[in-house]
Amino acid sequence: MSIEFDNNLPIYLQIMNHIKRQIVSGLLQPGDKIPSVRELAADLQINPNTIQRTFQELEREEVVETKRGLGRYVTSEESKIMAIKKEMAGDLLHQFIHGMQELGFKKQDIVSIVKEAVGNEGSEGKKEERANGHTVEG
Amino acid sequence: MSIEFDNNLPIYLQIMNHIKRQIVSGLLQPGDKIPSVRELAADLQINPNTIQRTFQELEREEVVETKRGLGRYVTSEESKIMAIKKEMAGDLLHQFIHGMQELGFKKQDIVSIVKEAVGNEGSEGKKEERANGHTVEG
Amino acid sequence: MSIEFDNNLPIYLQIMNHIKRQIVSGLLQPGDKIPSVRELAADLQINPNTIQRTFQELEREEVVETKRGLGRYVTSEESKIMAIKKEMAGDLLHQFIHGMQELGFKKQDIVSIVKEAVGNEGSEGKKEERANGHTVEG
Amino acid sequence: MSIEFDNNLPIYLQIMNHIKRQIVSGLLQPGDKIPSVRELAADLQINPNTIQRTFQELEREEVVETKRGLGRYVTSEESKIMAIKKEMAGDLLHQFIHGMQELGFKKQDIVSIVKEAVGNEGSEGKKEERANGHTVEG
DNA sequence: GTGGTCTAGACCACT
DNA sequence: GTGGTCTAGACCACG
Numbered sequence A, B, C, D: 001m002s003i004e005f006d007n008n009l010p011i012y013l014q015i016m017n018h019i020k021r022q023i024v025s026g027l028l029q030p031g032d033k034i035p036s037v038r039e040l041a042a043d044l045q046i047n048p049n050t051i052q053r054t055f056q057e058l059e060r061e062e063v064v065e066t067k068r069g070l071g072r073y074v075t076s077e078e079s080k081i082m083a084i085k086k087e088m089a090g091d092l093l094h095q096f097i098h099g100m101q102e103l104g105f106k107k108q109d110i111v112s113i114v115k116e117a118v119g120n121e122g123s124e125g126k127k128e129e130r131a132n133g134h135t136v137e138g
Numbered sequence E: 001g002t003g004g005t006c007t008a009g010a011c012c013a014c015t
Numbered sequence F: 001g002t003g004g005t006c007t008a009g010a011c012c013a014c015g
Helices: A011-024 A036-044 A049-060 A077-103 A108-118 B011-024 B037-044 B046-059 B078-102 B109-118 B128-132 C011-024 C037-044 C048-060 C077-102 C105-118 C129-131 D011-026 D037-044 D048-062 D078-102 D108-122
Strands: A062-065 A070-076 B065-068 B073-074 C064-067 C071-074 D064-067 D071-074
Touching: A011 A049, A011 C077, A036 A049, A049 A062, A070 C048, A077 A108, A077 B109, A108 B078, A108 B109, B011 B046, B011 B078, B037 B046, B046 B065, B046 D048, B078 B109, C011 C048, C011 C077, C037 C048, C048 C064, C077 C105, C077 D078, C077 D108, C105 D078, D011 D048, D011 D078, D037 D048, D048 D064, D078 D108
Parallel strands: none
Antiparallel strands: A062 A070, B065 B073, C064 C071, D064 D071
16 A cells, blocks of 8 residues: 655545545455554555544444454444445546636547546546647637 | 635635636636735635735646736736646646546546537536536446 | 845745755654744744744745644655655756856856855855855856 | 846846946947936836936946936946946856856867857847756866 | 744835 | 835644
8 A cells, every 4th residue: 555645635535535545446355454553654654643533533434343342343334434435436436527617628529538548548548638639729 | 807716725726727727718818907805805705815815826837827916917928828838738637537437437438528518518508407418428 | 043134035034945954954854843833933033923924934835834833844755845845956056057057158167066066065155255266168 | 228127136236227228339339318207217117216216326437427307328438338338248257157157167168168158149039048967067 | 942923013216 | 217126024734
């Protein structure tokens, strides 16, 4: 596990999202044990306090649950996980479409840009090569 | 001009993005004068120093230029503006597709979700209700 | 650490240059921790915000890097430091030679003036007395 | 006449220096008439107030003198001009040598760098190409 | 403890 | 009027 951190967002939020994505995508299954604070802190080179905060928040959102003395586990309520998946997907979708429209793109532009992009984005590519060459009316 | 501010992101960054969107979408044309620090500060009820920082960063990105004693102006290099549009669109696109893939969506899912969404999103809707239109299997 | 401040140039720029010189000359080594904002502010009797700005600019130039919650460190990329050394030396050189030529000095004059100067400048001397050693015909 | 302005220094100072250099280098001779405020302002696209200030300062330094109703003229005291030349050259020299030493260059390095530079700098070259290829111990 | 942001209010240089 | 800088002091997030 490794994360590229973005300085404009609190680290604990970034780790939270990372874990939520792992759960939602099935990489972490309901009921799975998640790493301990110390373990994850060492792994990510992050202060344990920050990890602690991450887990607190995840618990508040009922994404993970603590079994005293045993460790922390992904919630086994699959409906909860589905709800999170919908929420996260909805956020991404809205942010994208709304953002593109603010940049002046029409709905049709957006669809075709996405179509084109999923064709190319099989291999990840460096951050700088992202803004690929399709041209749209100014 | 009015902006809904979101915590978690510095105000100066939000105003920066807002102005960049106005430029990229054509609402502010190349060579246009942009509001003065004091004017915008009063308008948005934000401290002038924060606006100053906003403009300073925009200048660093060569989006606006200062004419001493006269005010600030949108860059007249249209190629620069096009580059920013591409960059911002590319960022949105990457963030969306990458994010959706991390959530476990396949490329075809993504395309169809977008298609469906642009059909419904004529009316904006509150932030929380927006993910409801389409169903996704786990 | 103490700096003689010159008006006409912003303080934050003077401190920036001072730190860059310390790095380039080896006084601060790659990877070294640099003083904290509050520490340096107290040390130089300068407002912390001004120091903050100094460091922010140094970071933008990739001369220092921030470790969240830990402090700021001199970049460990030595090639970056060499590049800055070259840039700063090149600036000084250009400014000097260009300036002298604008004053009407020929290339040979410039070389001999420098030769003569390095001979005498072992002792520093006050700022005003320094141009007396050599005579130049109008 | 045209000047590249540097944003970190007041414009009137930059114009002052420019004129002083023209005088010192002989481009403007003792007793020559200098352009009027309006003329120079139009020429440089600068606010007349700024030019006015420039001339005031030059007069304070006795570099130019006003003949009422006739215009402004370069001082005819050649000794004054020589003094300015010495002062400006001394400033340049000190700034250069002192600066290079702060960067960690030894006196011998400085001399050889200058020697090398005057060999190449016959043609002016863009600002970026300045930091030429000679390598010096780290 | 660290840096990051924001507010409030001031002074300056330039047009 | 404009932007640029600086001070003073506050709050927050992170470790």
